[in-house]
Amino acid sequence: MVQRKGKRRVQSSDLGAExxxxxxxxxxxxxxxxxxVEDPESENKFAHITxxxxxxxxxxxxxxxxxxxxxxxxxxxxxxxVKKGASIDGAKA
Numbered sequence: 001m002v003q004r005k006g007k008r009r010v011q012s013s014d015l016g017a018e019x020x021x022x023x024x025x026x027x028x029x030x031x032x033x034x035x036x037v038e039d040p041e042s043e044n045k046f047a048h049i050t051x052x053x054x055x056x057x058x059x060x061x062x063x064x065x066x067x068x069x070x071x072x073x074x075x076x077x078x079x080x081x082v083k084k085g086a087s088i089d090g091a092k093a
Contacts, residue, residue, distance in 0.1 A: 017084045021049075025073040031057045032065045035080070036073055046070075049080070 025036035031054050039047035046066040050059045066073070 014084045018081065019084065020079045020081055023076050023078045023080055025075050027066060027069055027073045029065065029069060029072065030054060032062045034062045034066060035076075036066065037080075 022038040023035050024038055027034045027036065033051040033053075035049045035051060037047050037049060042048075044063060046063065048062055048066060050062040053059055053061065
């Protein structure tokens with residue numbers, strides 16, 4: 001079984017697996033707050049983690065915000081520890 005979390009495929013056998021993801025930038029504006037990450041498994045043009053959105057803004061809009069505002073991304077070099085297939089609140093993807 002394959003589940004999707006955004007555009008990233010997660011095999012059911014990988015659910016709960018832990019990994020470190022390299023954070024390479026952050027875009028924060030009046031619409032979204034997004035971490036740009038290195039993720040070769042992502043099918044998005046810009047692999048990212050959406051941290052939050054303004055009222056009325058859907059998380060999927062992070063994709064277009066990253067493309068439109070690429071010059072505003074603040075470079076970072078950090079890591080975040082995640083479990084595959086879990087959202088921030090711990091719910092299954």
